[in-house]
Amino acid sequence: MKNLIIGSLFLLVHFSYAQNKQPNIVFILADDLGINALGSYGNEYVETPHIDQLASEGMLFSNGYATDPTCAPSRAAIMTGQYVPRQGIYRVSDRFKKDKKTLYNMRYLPPENNRPTHKGVGLSLDKILIPEMLKQKGYATAGFGKWHLGINELSMNNQGFDEAIETKSHFNFSQHPTQKDVLENEFNADYTTRKGIDFMTRKVKENKPFFLFLPYYLVHKPLEPKPETLQYFKNKYKLDEEALKVLSMITNLDESVGEVLNAIENLGIGDNTLIIFTSDNGHYKTDNGMFNKPYQGFKGSTLEGGIRIPYIFKYPKVIPANTKATEPIIQVDIYPTLMSFTDIKKVNQPLDGESLYPILTNKKKELKDRVLVWQYTNYSGYNIKKKTFRSEWVNVIQHKGFKMTEYVERDEYILFNLNTDPYETKEVSSKYPEKITELKGLLNQWKQNTQSKTPIKNPDFGKSLK
Template identity: 35%
Template sequence: MRLSKFYFNIAYCLLLWLLMVGCEQLPESLKQRPNVVFILVDDLGMVDLGATGSRYYETPNIDKLAKEGMMFTQGYAASRVCSPSRASIMTGKFTARHGITDWIGAASGTAWRSHNRHDKLLPAEYVHSLPANDVTIAEAMRKEGYKTFFAGKWHLGSEGSYPEDHGFEINKGGWDKGSPMGGYFSPWDNPVLPNKVEGENLSMRLGVETADFIKQHKDSTFFAFLSFYAVHGPIQTTQEKWNKYRDKAESLGIGENGYKMERVLPIRQEQDNPIYAGLVESMDDAVGVVLQALKDSGLEDKTIVIFTSDNGGVASGDSFSTSNLPLRGGKGYQWEGGIREPYFIKVPWLKNGGSKSDFPVIGTDFYPTILDLANIDALTEQHIDGISLKPILEGKKMDVVRPLFWHYPHYGNQGGNPSSIIREENWKLIHYWEDGSEELYNLTTDVGEQSNVIAQYPEIAKGLSKKLHGWLKEVGANMPSKDTEYNADLAQKRHDRIVNESWPALEAQRLKFLAKDFRPNDDWWGSKVTQD
């Protein structure tokens, strides 16, 4: 009995000692729960930053953030378009599971015929607002005492399904629209973001709103979600920024041609659009304001900062803004250019600045990662399609092999096809719903997806296809249907017009934007009002 008590006392003392040592090693930032700032950019491509390889765009603030945290080189959005990807960040679920598989407002079923595209399929129906029965990341954080703030693009439902209906106490600018109605310079048309100063830049306004929130709540614990409307079209910039990037394009060498023909639409091959470059830089300026607010408030070492995009850069359709090379495709496409994104996580006390991870990660991983880093219990029945990346951020090896799934049973206006995707380890299989054909790529040797190796590896393709279809059935994924009014002759005529008329027009527009006498209008989209 005395011996047992002796050993008990030793064990007790050892435990106290370990706890004391552990507490001494804990950084100040962990003695209370950390703040979280989540920065989501709309339509930003994987190589639209200096930190990820662009020689043309200048993003010093985001580049600095990337160097101070960990860069996930194989980071993915959960969808090739915005609303589904955003819903996956909020819920921790893949798109086929939560049901928002297209951008909210897109036509589906027979309504698709109104576009006169003459496609083979009628796009699937989809959920039109963030499901109320899901516990969003904002609701989870708020329940734990976090002040929750949202600024910018929402696009996850109409009134009744706004940010404040899904856990955010403060909403600055989030409503049902997915683009900057009225443009990037005040006066804009946004009922939850009043106009203050004529000519004010929208990205900067959202950055300032976020910075003000940080300063006002520096003595509390907060979860701030900055969701830029930039760099979504319509692309606009100031004359000063256009001048800068027009001259830079000339110094780098302006190529005679800027596009090539993809399967459906021409696709941009050059990063030389000075309007888009200025829009990117304005967004980066706003990020700088937010990061400076953290520093000025003494919160830089106590705040997790996350940066990513909701889908690939717009290389076709919309504003034909950027090139995602060496990745194939862009927003709306099934290839890597449509879904691979900048994906940075800065956790100051982990001291992993400048590190990189090539472990494949996706938008659904943010939810469990944030909870884990904030020492909040996981909600495993909610963020079912995500995993915590905390071990990787701590420098540990992640011995998890898991499939990633994408489901897009729709046509977009960028040229992508209705398809579903599975990625497991280095292999990526795409299943096309028009004809049941499939493509297989080894992303280690062919990140540009130029060589479909399905004929060389039929067993790998068969196994991945079986997993993909099994998963889609398991989650009850909605599917497209054949259009009985499909007309191959009309479809061919449309394709011929794109090749013979649209493609040359895009080349002419590209050179117009780079011409020394380019002038969009007298006040440069309203930006000159406050500068004259």
């Protein structure tokens, strides 16, 4: 277990707001849940009554973003409050290293993923993660579900959680460490929920504030919903099998969230519990496409459909109920927001986000002049005939509704005006050359501030496959 050291170097001070009593915090993180995958976000096919009720009792953000269109970098950003260049988890994996067709056509090599133990990718132990930060105020901490930020020495148990069980898949799911209380044929989400409720119950009896992190594996593939839920949707809709399975898994997620919400009320802690619900990245591609619509793109893409995600916050008597916010927010904002709600003034690592406390408490409608940035360095799927990659290194910046993408390989830039074209249907760089100049300058400032790595020429570029 790491020691949490609050020093004098690199202190980052945030506005914080004292509460009469430390709030309990329940952070529910869905996996691959798209922007149009909830009833409260406009999908008329899904059935998510519990999550929709949570939205009606709290604040829903309509312009919420993931820091990355894939899971490991986005989860690292949440836990550290830092953009990718600072925390070092750039990609889920490096498939290009085994794909010579892609490797030989890459002009540049992306930054290496962070490997603190020189083995698997993961967060360095010197990073102060959310649970460690909260221990300053005496919080008990627990995490049950998907971690994806390191194994063995870098697992949840060594990253600030008093109690932690990492799980993977849905049925016949794995656990780390292996557990003896998994029921026969138990669904992962049911088990995760059960462990979370047990933790809350014990901490309430101990009269101890707690942080409960529930990173559900739903709705990540494989598509394995509960059979009875799938049959229900088959009877209701004439849709393709894939869409029916996803709808079923979303409902299974909602059922688990409902159990957690009911437990909070039954334990009598509803008025003193901050609840956060969000996803790690945009929805994966489906034949139906409904879970990203009306946006372009999907998981693995920095188009809006790959990075827009739901955000719902509830804290009775502090966050006004049934409210919507349009302020653009991003996952690195969660860390400083929790600092504000728990009156933690500083940590000894730089943070890249902004506290959402002023918006959540209705003190402000928008934050200061915001710049949001994505650095996505994943290379894959080079097409020899089209001479294009399925995925390549891009740096993306959004400011005042204008979104510019830098294609590192080609030194090219494209621009969308999300103010008038939120679905990215019309590229407008030729119409706004001054915006390209402005955004290039802001992007360069961001690169310098985060110590973003400069592209390195690929020594294998141009090699023949023969």
